[in-house]
Structures are given as structure tokens and as C-alpha cells.
Amino acid sequence: MPELPEVETISRDLNSYLKNIKINSLIIFDNRNFKVKDDKIIKDAISNSIISRIYRAGKSIIWELSNSNSIIFHLRMTGKFIINQQNQDKEKHTMFVLSTEKGQIAFVDIRKFATVDIIETKKLNTNKYLQNIGIDPTTEEFSYNTFEKIISSSPKKTSKQFLLEQNKLVGIGNIYASEILFKAKISPYRLIKTLSKPETLLLYSSVKNILADAIQLRGTTFSDYRDGFNKKGEFQNKLKVYNQNNKNCSYCEGKIKKIKQNGRSTYYCQNCQK
DNA sequence: ACGTAGTCCTGACGGC
């Protein structure tokens, strides 16, 4: 699924296109992404409301509506929006279409893992993806001291596991976890609590820099991800380790290795990352 | 309180 940089890109695109625009109605083809399975309830909660703003919270995208409801999208692996999809181009796996003053916004989800929750705005933090949300590493709240503090609250995790813990740091997923550790020259096997101060500082700046660069380049596309306007990101051209199994390390003469940790792939350079 | 496996799905790819 999209990670923080992709979700941020999508949220900005959607907000710039749809802020203060009215949703007229909703056409549902498959309602399984919705938490509430009653189509009438879903339609009543959304139809004829103005979109006040669209923003990112962690890996979720929040549509705040004028009628005091909010829609919380979590795209998981393959959820995406298509702005202005024309009927004749309707993509396979289009789950529903929002009909707005500025045309149709389709929600497409090949694997159907995405979730859509409609909830009163004042009860937003009761959503399961928002209630235990960690620090957002793109905000000022993410200070070095805070970083040290959350590291000390994860004494038994490896560096890779730690970066993926959404209740500690929110937004990093499998691609950026590998890229961040490579930039910081830290092995994915290292226990996070064993990092020295210089290593912790390097990891801290790598988290910030990798995410900032990826946002700048509008995210990473390796198969399905598209931004709000159905365009690919650019960060895939900058990947140093993710999906680079057996390729030469860009820094030393070693080869990039693919390993499994907690059931998920990690890519790293054995030589550079200690 | 851990780690691990299973789960929701579709599609792409490699091996035979």
C-alpha cells in the first residue's frame, strides 16, 4: 500500500481539487471496504455535503464534511482514487464512485483490503487506525528527544520492526523502512536499543530525509500506486535497496540481499549496514 | 507479553 509519502501526495491532490466542493451522491458497486455495510446509511451520511478539507493522518486520508461527518480512508495495499474517471474508462475493481460538482471520483481497490469508515468528526479518534497513532515523523513533534524516548519504549524490537510500529512512528512501511536503514547504515537485525548516540542521530535524520525526499518526488510506484491524478510517483528511481535483490550496492562493492523478517521482505547491504 | 501464522483478495511472475 501507499506509505506516508504516497498518502500525503494523494491527500494534497485531493484537497486541492475537492476542497469546498459538494458531493452530490454516491454509486456503490461493492460495499465491502465500508465498515458499515448498509448502503442507505452510507449514502445518507455523505450525500449533499460539502467537503471542508482533505488531509492525511498517519497513513489514513480524512475527508472532513460540512455535515459534521468525516470519511476515513485507509488504502492498505491497493486502494486508490481516480479523479474524473469517465464512465467509458471505468476500471475493473471500481468499488464506488462519488459524484461531485467537479465530476466523478472513483475509488478502486484491486485487493479489496482498503477500509472506509464514516464517523462523526468529533469522534474521529475512536477509529481504530487513529486511536493509537504514533508520532508523525514529518511534524515538529518529531524531535530528537521524542525519538530517543520512543526507542526506549521498544527495548526488544529490531530496527526494522521498530520502524514499522505504527503506534510509535506512524507512516513508515516496508519500502521506506529498508531505505531508511540503508541510509543510516544500520542493520535491520540490530536491536533498536543497542544503537549508539551517533547511530540514533543518523537514523533520526534518515527518517526525516528519506520521507521528505519521497514526498518531494510524489511517492514510489512499483506497481499499483498512483497519485490523485492517476500518475506514478518518481521515488522508485531513487530506491537504493528495496526490490534491488542481488544488485550492486550503490555505496560499496557488495550486493544487496533480500531477507525475511516477521514474514516480510527486508533489503539491505550486509557490508554497509552494521 | 511475546512471536508467529492465518486472514482479507487479485494479479504478476518464474519454473516446469
Next chain:
DNA sequence: TGCCGTCAGGACTACG
């Protein structure tokens, strides 16, 4: 060509 196993930007649940 096709069939089969494996894997994929995620994260919850169940089990030991």
C-alpha cells in the same frame, strides 16, 4: 500455453 507456487506499499485476529 497453462498450471502451480510464491510474492506484493498493510494490519488485524487468534493461538501457543
